[in-house]
Amino acid sequence: MSDAFRLQQLLDLRRRAEEEKAISLATAEAEHQHLQFALQMLQAQEAAQMASMASAGREGSLDPVNVEATRLYLEHLEGSIQRQYEQMAEVRVRVDAQRAELLETTREKRLLERLEERHDETVATEASRLENAQTDEIAAQRHRRLHGMGS
Numbered sequence: 794m795s796d797a798f799r800l801q802q803l804l805d806l807r808r809r810a811e812e813e814k815a816i817s818l819a820t821a822e823a824e825h826q827h828l829q830f831a832l833q834m835l836q837a838q839e840a841a842q843m844a845s846m847a848s849a850g851r852e853g854s855l856d857p858v859n860v861e862a863t864r865l866y867l868e869h870l871e872g873s874i875q876r877q878y879e880q881m882a883e884v885r886v887r888v889d890a891q892r893a894e895l896l897e898t899t900r901e902k903r904l905l906e907r908l909e910e911r912h913d914e915t916v917a918t919e920a921s922r923l924e925n926a927q928t929d930e931i932a933a934q935r936h937r938r939l940h941g942m943g944s
Contacts, residue, residue, distance in 0.1 A: 798912045800905055807902040814895040821891050825884045832877040839870045 798804070846863055849855050 796916050798909050800908060804902065804905040804909060807898060807905055811895065811898045811902050814891065814898050818888065818891040818895050821884060821888045825881060825888055828877060828881045828884060832874065832881065835870055835874045835877060839867060839874065842867055842870070 842863055846855075846860070849859075
């Protein structure tokens with residue numbers, strides 16, 4: 794019986810694949826967080842513009858040119874916010890897919906690790922059995938020599 798784990802190369806590949814998938818997932822999650830932060834910034838700009846318009850309206854200092862410029866800017870912000878939501882949804886789909894891939898690769902790796910553990914246990918049991926058989930044989934030979942029983 795060979796002591797080498799026959800699936801070692803496959804296990805090594807799964808371990809590397811798991812590391813790569815974990816890095817890809819972390820990168821995608823960081824991208825999602827970055828997009829989320831950018832969205833919050835856009836929403837803050839939109840809220841500030843709306844508050845500014847409301848304040849000017851209460852004070853009665855609405856300038857038609859500024860109102861039109863602010864309206865156009867708010868439309869631009871709303872478009873940017875919508876695009877940001879779309880990008881976040883695309884990245885979220887990618888994050889979920891990468892998480893599923895990582896989980897599957899981890900399951901496969903764990904299965905191979907359990908097989909490796911069983912293999913190691915089998916090798917250790919066989920080695921122990923052989924050692925015990927050799928010890929028994931040595932003891933039997935010694936007993937035969939001591940008691941004058943030839944081989």
